[in-house]
Amino acid sequence: xxxxxxxxxxxxxxxGQSMTLLCAQDMNHEYMYWYRQDPGMGLRLIHYSxxxxxxxxxxxxxxxxxxxxxKQNFLLGLESAAPSQTSVYFCASSYSLLARQExxxxxxxxxxxxx
Amino acid sequence: KQEVTQIPAALSVPEGENLVLNCxxxxxxxxxxxxxxxxxxxxxxxxxxxxxxxREQTSGRLNASLDKSxxxxxxxxxxxxxxDSATYLCxxxxxxxxxxxxxxxxRLTVKP
Numbered sequence: 001x002x003x004x005x006x007x008x009x010x011x012x013x014x015x016g017q018s019m020t021l022l023c024a025q026d027m028n029h030e031y032m033y034w035y036r037q038d039p040g041m042g043l044r045l046i047h048y049s050x051x052x053x054x055x056x057x058x059x060x061x062x063x064x065x066x067x068x069x070x071k072q073n074f075l076l077g078l079e080s081a082a083p084s085q086t087s088v089y090f091c092a093s094s095y096s097l098l099a100r101q102e103x104x105x106x107x108x109x110x111x112x113x114x115x
Numbered sequence: 116k117q118e119v120t121q122i123p124a125a126l127s128v129p130e131g132e133n134l135v136l137n138c139x140x141x142x143x144x145x146x147x148x149x150x151x152x153x154x155x156x157x158x159x160x161x162x163x164x165x166x167x168x169x170r171e172q173t174s175g176r177l178n179a180s181l182d183k184s185x186x187x188x189x190x191x192x193x194x195x196x197x198x199d200s201a202t203y204l205c206x207x208x209x210x211x212x213x214x215x216x217x218x219x220x221x222r223l224t225v226k227p
Contacts, residue, residue, distance in 0.1 A: 004158070042119065042204060042217035043159075059214060090158055103149065104215075106158030 004107035023091030032074040121218035138205035
């Protein structure tokens with residue numbers, strides 16, 4: 001049982017390049033989330049998914065797209081990377097609705113640097 | 116818009132000391148509040164979750180309290196140990212959406 005895993009762990013991009021971050025969970029969770037963490041700002045929700053084939057926008061969705069083709073995977077895409085997207089990205093998953101009594105399980109993070 | 120603030124941003128204490136971390140939020144219409152621990156280069160681990168109808172939760176040496184009306188929560192750590200060194204984040208969620216708002220965290224260092 002690996003929990004929540006993220007690929008890659010670290011990546012350097014040039015402005016305008018594209019990439020996809022992969023999140024995988026083996027806990028059969030319905031809900032999955034992508035956050036970004038910036039110094040002094042805490043975590044902010046980018047997009048989330050309440051089940052296979054569904055996605056929704058969070059607090060800071062601009063510049064990102066997501067897909068949930070399989071229940072265990074949640075992909076975060078950057079079509080044209082910008083320096084403002086330099087951040088640490090965390091994926092999380094949970095059994096049920098975020099606001100219910102069920103915590104989220106977090107992955108180890110992906111550190112992205114956009115030059 | 117919900118704003119979550121954690122003070123202090125950093126705290127250093129000697130081993131064995133009891134300490135309190137603070138979290139405040141601007142909108143009292145929350146469903147629950149969670150405290151997380153984050154180790155350097157790692158993800159978040161949930162420590163305690165308090166429902167809006169509850170006043171406190173305890174787990175081992177940790178005790179979290181919630182005063183929803185005043186928009187405040189505290190995390191009390193008893194008999195601190197060097198292994199408690201980490202960043203502690205609080206987060207609040209509302210009932211009508213999936214948006215969990217985080218504070219920026221308090222970086223705790225417990226010196227042997």
